[in-house]
Amino acid sequence: MxxxxxxxxxxxxxxxxxxxxxxxxxxxxxxxxxxxxxxxxxxxxxxxxxxxxxxxxxxxxxxxxxxxxxxxxxxxxxxxxxxxxxxxxxxxxxxxxxxxxxxxxxxxxxxxxxxxxxxxxxxxxxxxxxxxxxxxxxxxxxxxxxxxxxxxxxxxxxxxxxxxxxxxxxxxxxxxxxxxxxxxxxxxxxxxxxxxxxxxxxxxxxxxxxxxxxxxxxxxxxxxxxxxxxxxxxxxxxxxxxxxxxxxxxxxxxxxxxxxxxxxxxxxxxxxxxxxxxxxxxxxxSDDYGLVLPPSLAPIQVVIVPIFKGEEQLKQIDEVAFDIQHKLKNLGISVKYDNRTEYKPGWKFAEYELKGVPVRIAIGPKDLEKGVVEIARRDTLSKEIQPIDNIEVYIKNLLDKIQQEIFHKALKFREEHITKVDSYEEFKEVLETKGGFILAHWDGTEEEEEQIKEETKATIRCIPLEGEREEGVSMISGKPSKQRVLFAKAY
Amino acid sequence: MxxxxxxxxxxxxxxxxxxxxxxxxxxxxxxxxxxxxxxxxxxxxxxxxxxxxxxxxxxxxxxxxxxxxxxxxxxxxxxxxxxxxxxxxxxxxxxxxxxxxxxxxxxxxxxxxxxxxxxxxxxxxxxxxxxxxxxxxxxxxxxxxxxxxxxxxxxxxxxxxxxxxxxxxxxxxxxxxxxxxxxxxxxxxxxxxxxxxxxxxxxxxxxxxxxxxxxxxxxxxxxxxxxxxxxxxxxxxxxxxxxxxxxxxxxxxxxxxxxxxxxxxxxxxxxxxxxxxxxxxxxxxSDDYGLVLPPSLAPIQVVIVPIFKGEEQLKQIDEVAFDIQHKLKNLGISVKYDNRTEYKPGWKFAEYELKGVPVRIAIGPKDLEKGVVEIARRDTLSKEIQPIDNIEVYIKNLLDKIQQEIFHKALKFREEHITKVDSYEEFKEVLETKGGFILAHWDGTEEEEEQIKEETKATIRCIPLEGEREEGVSMISGKPSKQRVLFAKAY
Missing domain, CATH: 3.30.930.10 (Bira Bifunctional Protein; Domain 2)
Known part of the structure; x- marks a missing residue:
């Protein structure tokens, strides 16, 4: 791939x-x-x-x-x-x-x-x-x-x-x-x-x-x-x-x-x-490895990948994997067990990373001996070892946690990319260097809106309904403004 | 209406x-x-x-x-x-x-x-x-x-x-x-x-x-x-x-x-x-009163209609009706309680008959005294009195029964309207007087098929996959036929 x-x-x-x-x-x-x-x-x-x-x-x-x-x-x-x-x-x-x-x-x-x-x-x-x-x-x-x-x-x-x-x-x-x-x-x-x-x-x-x-x-x-x-x-x-x-x-x-x-x-x-x-x-x-999906919208929430050499090992893993799959399904979690023999584990890892499956469980023969599995999160790309016992409860909680953390990561990014500016110079500079949302004062006229759009390609995305209503003056015309509006370049 | x-x-x-x-x-x-x-x-x-x-x-x-x-x-x-x-x-x-x-x-x-x-x-x-x-x-x-x-x-x-x-x-x-x-x-x-x-x-x-x-x-x-x-x-x-x-x-x-x-x-x-x-x-x-819906496809499976004079009576009925509604919903049955005061019970009865709601429960003050309700089936238009106690179980079974009986009624009609004919005269007569499916022999040519269509407006609906394979000769050309095919006028 x-x-x-x-x-x-x-x-x-x-x-x-x-x-x-x-x-x-x-x-x-x-x-x-x-x-x-x-x-x-x-x-x-x-x-x-x-x-x-x-x-x-x-x-x-x-x-x-x-x-x-x-x-x-x-x-x-x-x-x-x-x-x-x-x-x-x-x-x-x-x-x-x-x-x-x-x-x-x-x-x-x-x-x-x-x-x-x-x-x-x-x-x-x-x-x-x-x-x-x-x-x-x-x-x-x-x-x-x-x-x-x-x-x-x-x-x-x-x-x-x-x-x-x-x-x-x-x-x-x-x-x-x-x-x-x-x-x-x-x-x-x-x-x-x-x-x-x-x-x-x-x-x-x-x-x-x-x-x-x-x-x-x-x-x-x-x-x-x-x-x-x-x-x-x-x-x-x-x-x-x-x-x-x-x-x-x-x-x-x-x-x-x-x-x-x-x-x-x-x-x-x-x-x-x-x-x-x-x-x-x-x-x-999403990131450079592929999709990142929040669990609530992921068609496959959990994928189980066996790591094995030969049929005998696969058979042993199959038994445990089907059991985990069954327990997860009972909790309403959509789970795929990919025990195809024509693809290697590394290929499967990359494939499910690309597809954004939130949680991957890898099971090898040594894991079985220890009664553990390896759990990998797609969003953070982090791995950990967890006991097989009650793994379904752990996974269910993990999916909830991932859902929250994906949101908070996006929220943090958004918060870091909302900039308040008061001059048109600053506006253009932020737009050029950092991008994101810019909160600035606008005089309410179509003319000023159009001027900004033509000169910077940024448009007024909206007049926010929530947040502080700080009065001020337009960064261009200097006319009064009742609240900052949200500018950005947009899709 | x-x-x-x-x-x-x-x-x-x-x-x-x-x-x-x-x-x-x-x-x-x-x-x-x-x-x-x-x-x-x-x-x-x-x-x-x-x-x-x-x-x-x-x-x-x-x-x-x-x-x-x-x-x-x-x-x-x-x-x-x-x-x-x-x-x-x-x-x-x-x-x-x-x-x-x-x-x-x-x-x-x-x-x-x-x-x-x-x-x-x-x-x-x-x-x-x-x-x-x-x-x-x-x-x-x-x-x-x-x-x-x-x-x-x-x-x-x-x-x-x-x-x-x-x-x-x-x-x-x-x-x-x-x-x-x-x-x-x-x-x-x-x-x-x-x-x-x-x-x-x-x-x-x-x-x-x-x-x-x-x-x-x-x-x-x-x-x-x-x-x-x-x-x-x-x-x-x-x-x-x-x-x-x-x-x-x-x-x-x-x-x-x-x-x-x-x-x-x-x-x-x-x-x-x-x-x-x-x-x-x-x-x-469906019939002359309106739709008849099988319970499995009815958006509303059960409607409850109160029969009352004055607010006091309605209040008493409300209590029982909401309880029944709740119990039915818990069994996965979709149920509407229509306690609107601007429409009379007779109007509501006709309305839900027209809409094909499979089961109607009517509750009046006298019913309450006796601990019973009136149950009406849409498909048969029959009514009966049943105790309120465990009514939800009775209704659930009744819905299953209705589903079966609607199918069997349609099946009986279909069986009564499949006619085997061996001559073209008979074919035309059955088509004219009784209609329905006609099982007849056909010689397998497009010409004969076309002739029948032109002369009678009946078409070969299909060559059936199931049922007896009775050999014979075409009713028109007299050529051999391996099985009867299904004719009808069609939508």
Whole structure:
């Protein structure tokens, strides 16, 4: 197995190699689209199942809406249409026919042109709010709390596996409410669910905040987000929750009779996370040896590798290993015993390091004599000897400990890479030398935001919702600022 | 709540009304595409989870491949391309722009024409086998056992909710093997999994069989299927498993070095079931009052309805109902207690009958005095009084019993509607008067098959794999036949 490019050498190359070599995903024969391979998909399934559980616990139900948005619906909410028009895949025909000039080839049948073009959904507000119109008459029909797991397409010109692909998988929640307050509470609740998931399952610390107007979702009144920091000092938006006000309800005429008998437009939210989270997971924890996975998202949490010469030794180890495997499984731990004879232990060690299996147990004949095994942690690459007796309890606690420590390591890194600056000079210097998040004062204008972006490539990731609210003055214009905002270069 | 059209009056109308009124699905603003509503989606999720479990237990893993198939890949396997070319959605452009003549409108940007058109996948053999080429070098890389849960698009001209929609949800398994025998065994294994699922979870009896050449999947060497019989005497294909031979491996050049060091093409299978199963479920069991769901697929298995006058009575019932609910939940039963005061018990009874909740528990003040409740079965519409004491155990057993009895009722119907005929006259008469499956001899030619189809609209659903193999002569040509085949009009 050839080694990965190191992170210090070329972070971007390291990422691409890791995604492919660890069997997470690969580019497909379709421009900008990826194949999510079984190992990568297994991690995504764990993310999906955990989020789905949280959505259902908070009263949401899943449903499914069409992948196609007729152009007339697509353009109904003006800002949303404007935001996505430049990057959407358009279906114009519904049939192919044999090429009369080359019978082995197919061509688009010009007689099968659609009367109205169909957009492959880049997001589903339009099609969903067009449906909600018939579902909402009275306040009794509200709230509607629906989520959809789906594929969406945004025709991005520069794509990267998981981080930016033409097609990606995501969930999109779309809720309708009787009051503004309720819709706002929903928006915030979903942001909290995302933050909790990122920190406690992905072990990725996030800053919760609000986007500036220029960074808002097209059609939203307010976009809440969680922002994570990658190991190369760049930020990654890991989830967004939008308060849509009455924009879509007005565009699609979704009205209801309130308790007082008056007719009102509904209030809307939408919120989503995508396979982009896979990128955040990989870039938060992994190292030059491969993936580092928090136990809660690892498809294989423990691997057992036998060290043996000859069949007789393997047989003895098999017995102990199957017993440990059985005991671990009973505790709900996913464990693989790899006793294949065609691969050497060293090869297996490297393979499971690359794949990010959190704990490896190695068992050799001398270990058996002493009643011990060797336990290796993937995250710290440390090894220790532990008695076989009650090993399952030890491993269970170790997995919990690893989950915590991976998070705290990432948190420490994040804390070390949040810098407060007060001058634009310092801002540029920190950005250049250290990277990471920069907390600085901004005068609230789009002009200043744009200037900083053009001159430094840093954007305002969010206006943080938590932490101290220190007043000050903008580092450029000198105008007053109520709180520092979070800048970074971003994925 | 307005009543459903009865089945005897207009079966087709009954079906459409039921799907909409029971909140399973509805037509969308997009031609031929449906919205799967939360209640319908919850049933589909249960189907999906159960199938997914079975796939994983037999060594399959999930993955995800692009929704778009470039035209050059699409046409690579000739028969497959020919089969789907007439009904595929084609993406030709990747951008919209403002209409210069009407700035409120968007038009397709002629400068954003794709160099190569993209087909929205009607099935994924092409894109997947194009990917497998890079995954397979040696026999050690085989088998590849992959499944995908995805949406697909087939531009059907006449659509019906769940049964035939332009977009539908499905799973598609795509496996690669080193030998023909192994691929055939996989094809048969997956057919068995589908049959077991249909009978034991959906309570829908099925006939396992093989399609005639003219009914095969485009590109398959052999198509296995399960066929179910609906209450109106029409058949419904509920799942297919294809032995693809080496057609796709040859078309996409997927070769490997076998154990003897020789280079061979891989062997292929694919297999799928779709949201069409929802149609099979509905039309197998439901009645003029609404859905009848087998307990294993019911999102709500038990509903408790209080019968009360005034708050004091409700309070007393609440106490008992919450206790029953708690005990049922502990047994893994999904139970809803509907103590809403704005709806009357009669309304609730009709509602849960429409939604097919298998068991209803009604509790009134007199019941409480006697320590009993009223239990109503949805499938038989029968009622009985049972003591509250240990009611949870009674209900658990009752749910098992209902599951069995729904299946046996459907099986009895199916058995009563399989008719053996020996003359074409009789064939036509049975088809006209009684419908159902007809077992008859066929001479094995496409001509005779086509003649029967044209003259009667009945098709050969399958050549059954099980049951007696009675030799005979074709009812039309008089030529010899090795076994009777299964005819029916079909969805």
């Amino acid at each position: 050839s080694k990965l490019t190191s992170r210090s050498e070329d972070y971007s190359k390291w990422y691409n190699e890791l995604v492919v070599k660890a069997d997470l995903a690969e580019s497909s024969g379709v421009r900008g689209c990826m194949v999510i391979k079984p190992y990568g998909y297994a991690i995504w399934e764990k993310m999906r199942d955990q989020l789905d559980k949280k959505f259902k616990e908070t009263g949401h139900q899943n449903a499914y809406f069409p992948i196609f948005v007729p152009k007339s619906l697509f353009e109904a909410e003006e800002k949303n249409a404007e935001g996505f028009a430049k990057e959407c895949a358009v279906v114009t025909h519904y049939r192919l026919k044999t090429d009369p000039e080359n019978p082995q080839k197919l061509i688009v049948d010009p007689n099968a042109k659609l009367e109205e073009e169909l957009i492959v959904r880049p997001t589903s507000e339009a099609i969903i709010w067009n449906t909600y119109r018939n579902w909402v008459q009275s306040y009794r029909d509200l709230p509607i709390l629906i989520n959809q797991w789906a594929n969406v397409v945004r025709w991005e010109m520069r794509t990267r596996l998981f981080l930016r692909t033409a097609e990606f998988l995501w969930q999109e929640g779309h809720t309708a409410h009787a009051t503004k307050e309720e819709a706002l509470a929903e928006t915030e609740q979903m942001l909290d669910i995302y933050a909790d998931f990122a920190e406690n399952f992905m072990a990725v610390p996030v800053v919760k905040g609000v986007k500036t107007p220029s960074e808002r979702f097209a059609g939203a009144e307010e976009t809440y987000c969680i922002e994570a920091l990658m190991q190369d000092g760049k930020a990654l938006q890991a989830g967004t929750s939008h308060f849509l006000g009455q924009n879509f309800p007005e565009a699609f005429d979704v009205k209801f009779t309130n308790k007082e008998g008056k007719i009102e437009y509904a209030w809307a939210t939408s919120w989503g996370v995508s396979t982009r989270l896979m990128g955040a997971l990989i870039m938060s924890h | 307005s009543k459903l059209t009865s089945r005897s009056e207009d079966y087709s109308k009954w079906y459409n009304e039921l799907v909409v009124k029971a909140d399973l699905a509805e037509s969308s603003g997009v031609r031929g595409c449906m919205v799967i509503k939360p209640y319908g989606y919850a049933i589909w999720e249960k189907m999906r989870d159960q199938l997914d479990k079975k796939f994983k237990e037999t060594g399959h893993q999930n993955a995800y491949f692009p929704i778009f198939v470039p035209k050059s890949l699409f046409e690579a396997e000739e028969k497959n391309a020919e089969g789907f070319a007439k009904e595929c959605a084609v993406v030709t452009h990747y951008r919209l722009k403002t209409d210069p003549e009407n700035p409120q409108k968007l038009i397709v940007d002629p400068n954003a024409k794709l160099e190569e058109e993209l087909i929205v996948r009607p099935t994924s053999e092409a894109i997947i086998w194009n990917t497998y080429r890079n995954w397979v070098q040696s026999y050690r890389d085989l088998p590849i056992l992959i499944n995908q849960w995805a949406n697909v698009v087939r531009w059907e001209m006449r659509t019906r909710l769940f049964l035939r929609t332009a977009e539908f949800l499905w799973q598609e398994g795509h496996t690669a093997h080193a030998t023909k025998e192994e691929a055939l065994a996989e094809t048969e294994q997956m057919l068995d999994i589908y049959a077991d699922f249909a009978e034991n979870f959906m309570a829908v009896p099925v006939v396992k069989g093989v399609k005639t050449p003219s009914e095969r999947f485009a590109g398959a060497e052999e198509t296995y299927c399960i066929e179910a019989l609906m209450q109106d005497g029409k058949a419904l294909q509920a799942g297919t498993s294809h032995f693809l031979g080496q057609n796709f491996p040859e078309a996409f050049d997927v070769k490997f070095t076998n154990k003897e060091g020789k280079i061979e093409y891989a062997w292929a299978t694919s297999w799928g079931v779709s949201t069409r199963l929802m149609g099979a479920l509905i039309m197998s069991h």
